[in-house]
Amino acid sequence: MTVELLTRGVAIETNQLVPQPPAGTDVFGRIGTLETRLARSSREIDAAQAVRYRVFVEEMGAQLPAEAMRRQRDFDAFDDICDHLLVLDHAIEGDIEDQIVGTYRLLRQEVAMAHGGFYSSSEFDLAPLLARHSGKQFMELGRSCVLPDYRTKRTVELLWLGNWAYALKHGMDAMFGCASFPGIDPQEHALALSFLHHNSQVKDEWMVSALPELYKNMNMVPAEEINPRQALSAMPPLVKGYLRLGAMIGDGAVVDQAFNTTDVLIVLPIAVISGRYINHFGADAGRFAS
Incomplete structure (x- = not known):
């Protein structure tokens, strides 16, 4: 489960990013x-799990396993095998965490x-x-969240810069x-959901469906009855x-009963990412990637 709605009102637009620190550092970018x-x-991962707890449980009402609730951390076994992308504000006094x-x-x-396997395989087949893309390498994005005071264009842009640079660094397709x-x-x-079904549903070699036993039909409103402007305004900002x-x-x-959400699967081939974002971040992320 990824709470993509959390950075409300954010659009990913061009913003002035300062040059990447010298080669050899592990910083993807700064604003x-x-x-x-x-x-x-491990301390930084623990702190990220605490941020996730504040957003998913305290703000959105998720019900995590008893140990996670006791520790006030959102964690699972996938945390041990994932990389954790962070946005930090160095203006905050205190430790890095x-x-x-x-x-x-x-x-x-x-x-x-x-x-x-992937976390998303618990919901989608x-x-x-x-198998259809056995020669390609995929990466899964998950557990995204931002604290309320930082749900701004700059924070979201940095998260996407990190995703983009990470994908290129590791040769993801x-x-x-x-x-x-x-x-x-x-x-x-x-x-x-109906707008997404009629206008953005995966096709052909990219087809992927929810598991049959969990499948919820997204086609609830006929295409001719949908006002696109209204449909887009009703979507979580990061879905847009x-x-x-x-x-x-x-x-x-x-x-997803535990997280109190209705999930859809995003599929984003690197080759189809909008040209203006490639122009902004760089086709090889050379300005930003370490």
């Missing part, structure tokens, strides 16, 4: 006092396959997709991951951001 890089220690304001969890295919609508009643999002990048949406939604 003002904000910086994006991978977590460097206190400066973490946003995070994404990144999982490369070679790592996932060595440890039992990924096997046919991966496509990204995917769950994106979430609030609540467990898909009918509450009938307009937005994914669409601007050229993303497609899997067939069928899934209700």
Whole structure:
């Protein structure tokens, strides 16, 4: 489950990014006092899990396992095999761990396959997709969240810069991951989900569907009855951001009772990412990647 709605009102637009620090550092980029890089220690991962707890549980009402609730950390077994992308604000006084304001969890295919598969496979049937693209490398985006005071264009842009640079650094061909609508009643999002079904659903070699036993029909409103402007305004901002990048949406939604969300699968081949974002971040992320 990825809470893509959390950076409300954010669009991923061009912003002035300062040059990347000298080669040899692990920083992907900086804007003002904000910086994006991978977590460097178990303490930083623990702090990212605390940020996730504050957002998913305290703000959105997720019900985690008892140990996670006791520790006030959102964690699972995937944390041990993922890389954790961070956004830090160095203007915050205190330890580095206190400066973490946003995070994404990144999982490369070679790592996932060595440890039992991807997180999203618990909701979506990924096997046919991966089999059709046996020569490509996928990466999974998950557990994205940003603290309320940092749900701004700059923070989201840095997270995407980190994802982009990471994907290029590791030779990834496509990204995917769950994106979430609030609540467990898909009918509450009938307009937005139907718009995605009619206009952005995966096709042909990129086809992927929700698991049959979890499948929720997204086709609830006929195409001719949909007002596109209204449908887009009803979507979580980062779902719209994914669409601007050229993303497609899997067939069928899934209700995640534990996280109190309705999930769709985002599929984003690197080759189709919108040209203006490639121009901004750089075709090889050379301005930003370490």
